[in-house]
Amino acid sequence: MNITEYLSEEIRPLRLKDDVKKAQKVFKSYPITHFPVIENNMLLGNFAEEDIQTIENKEDELVMYNHLLNSFFADEKATVLELLKIFADNDSNIIPILNDKKEYIGYLDLRDVLDVFSSSPFMIEEGETLIVEKLQNDFSMSEITQIVESNGGKLLGLYISEKTGEFVQITVKVISDEINEIMQTFRRYDYKIVSMHENDIYLEDLKNRSDYLQKYLEM
Structure with missing residues (x-):
């Protein structure tokens, strides 16, 4: 500017x-x-x-x-x-x-x-916004970038959006057709996905298992 x-x-x-x-x-x-x-x-x-x-x-x-x-x-x-x-x-x-x-x-x-x-590429480019959380001493911007790009994603920007005690939340905006792969990789690196995503396979799997357990307990 x-x-x-x-x-x-x-x-x-x-x-x-x-x-x-x-x-x-x-x-x-x-x-x-x-x-x-x-x-x-x-x-x-x-x-x-x-x-x-x-x-x-x-x-x-x-x-x-x-x-x-x-x-x-x-x-x-x-x-x-x-x-x-x-x-x-x-x-x-x-x-x-x-x-x-x-x-x-x-x-x-x-x-x-x-x-x-509001007219910057970070704001106007179509993409998926993830909010991930990790211990402040354990995360790095380069690691987050590597996770996104290793899964074929394009990183539009990221910033620390919240700090609570020893944890930080990082808002990440990406362009990707494989957003689930990116989220799964974040989880493998011990990041918690804070934001909710409609097509999150991990959460859908947890829900299915929970439903199955509930039905089992009701038998």
Whole structure:
């Protein structure tokens, strides 16, 4: 993703000499959670909408409330995943962007970044999504890749989607006509298949055995 293609300057950044009334008007006019404050093109921080709207004296200059500034931003070379983490960590729907001189050059809207992510091959390519689980110290990305590719699958992407105690869950998206073979190989390597799959031969076999046992016990 080339961030500069999605930079917005629709709203002019605030300055500490601006009054509270101006800041409140910005937040009422646009559906934003935060907005940057700059001085001489340098980012000072971001005011949160919920903080600004609670200030009663609208004539006060923002400098009186600089203790409310939140410090977060992204570099113009940040990746989509880095941006999504900053959005999530700060519960914000915009991120101010700085160039290599640490100068403010605009902001990114969460909707634009989500649009880019949703149009990536990982999201739009038809494939099967597996969630596998294993002890954190026992799994490796290279092993997962080898399992998929040794069964003729094409790996679209994978990431650690959850960590619980000593276990991690890895979400894997693959293109394969032999998804059952891939799942069986994961099991042979002591991975647990967390996601449910309609045509999982292993689970179907367990179900058949369970049904047979139930019928036997009812005789």
